[in-house]
Amino acid sequence: MSNPLIDDRYRVQVGEFEGPLDLLLHLVRTHEVEIRDLPLADITGEYLELIRFLEEIDLEPASEFLEVAATLVRIKAQALLPSPSVAGGEDLAAEEEALLEQLVEHQVTRMAARELRTREAKVAAVWFRGEPDPGGIAAERTEVVEADLFSLVAAFRELLTDLEAPSLFSVTADQYPVSERVEVLRTRLRDGEPLPFGELFAAGDPRGKLIATFLALLELIRSGEVRAFQESSFGNIVIFPAEMVEQPQ
Numbered sequence: 001m002s003n004p005l006i007d008d009r010y011r012v013q014v015g016e017f018e019g020p021l022d023l024l025l026h027l028v029r030t031h032e033v034e035i036r037d038l039p040l041a042d043i044t045g046e047y048l049e050l051i052r053f054l055e056e057i058d059l060e061p062a063s064e065f066l067e068v069a070a071t072l073v074r075i076k077a078q079a080l081l082p083s084p085s086v087a088g089g090e091d092l093a094a095e096e097e098a099l100l101e102q103l104v105e106h107q108v109t110r111m112a113a114r115e116l117r118t119r120e121a122k123v124a125a126v127w128f129r130g131e132p133d134p135g136g137i138a139a140e141r142t143e144v145v146e147a148d149l150f151s152l153v154a155a156f157r158e159l160l161t162d163l164e165a166p167s168l169f170s171v172t173a174d175q176y177p178v179s180e181r182v183e184v185l186r187t188r189l190r191d192g193e194p195l196p197f198g199e200l201f202a203a204g205d206p207r208g209k210l211i212a213t214f215l216a217l218l219e220l221i222r223s224g225e226v227r228a229f230q231e232s233s234f235g236n237i238v239i240f241p242a243e244m245v246e247q248p249q
Helices: 020-031 040-056 063-080 086-116 118-126 149-163 178-189 207-222
Strands: 144-146 226-231 237-241
Touching (some): 020 040, 020 149, 063 086
16 A cells, blocks of 8 residues: 555566575575575565565565565474474475575676675775765675665665654645655755665654655666675675766776
8 A cells, every 4th residue: 555645656666676585595695594594484584574564665575575485384284283294394494495596596697696796895985985975884705696676675764763763654635756865866866965774764754754765765776876885794884876976997
C-alpha cells in the first residue's frame, strides 16, 4: 500500500537497483562469514524484517523477493521440526543448495563488476583520508566501495532509530512530495561538494519527510545524477555528484 504522506510522482522500485540475491549477500556480509558457512535458515528472520522495512518506507519489493522469502521460510520451518520427514528434508536441502549455488555465482558476478569500477572510487577515496574534509569524515586511509541499495537501506534504518523520528502515522495534514525533495538534494549538491549521508536528514523532521528524502536520494542515484560511496562494506557513506567521480579510461 502506498504511503499517504508521500507523493506518487517518483515510484522507486527495489528491482530497479538490486534483487533478492543482493539482499541475501548483504545479510551474509553482515555475519562476516563465507556464504556456505551460514545456514540460510539463520538469516530468514533478518530477511523478512528487511522486507517489512522496505514496504514501510514505500519501496515495494518485487515478486522475486517474496518467492525467496517463501523458500527461506520453508527451510527455516524444516530446520525447526523435531522430526523432519526424510523426503521433505531432501527436497528442501536440494532447494537450499540450489539457492546457495545461485548466491555464490551472483557473488562472483558482483565481484567482477566491482573490480571494473575500482578506479571510479579514486576521487571518492580522497575524501576518506588525508586532510580534514567538509563532512568531517574519518581521515584514515581505507578501502572505498560503492554503496549498494541495501547498505543505504541499512544506514537509513539506523538513522531513523538514532533520530527517534515521529511515527509514520502521527496526525498531520502535510504531505512530502518526493519531487520536492529531489530538487532540494539537487540544490545541496549543486556546488559539487560531496555530502555525508547523515547530513541529508534533519533531526526532528517528521518520519514521512525523512522517508521522502531517502526516496529522493534513490531517485537521483537511479538517474545517475549522484553516486554513493562508503568506507569498506559497512563504513560511512558519502554522496557525490556524478560528475565528480573519475570515470575509468
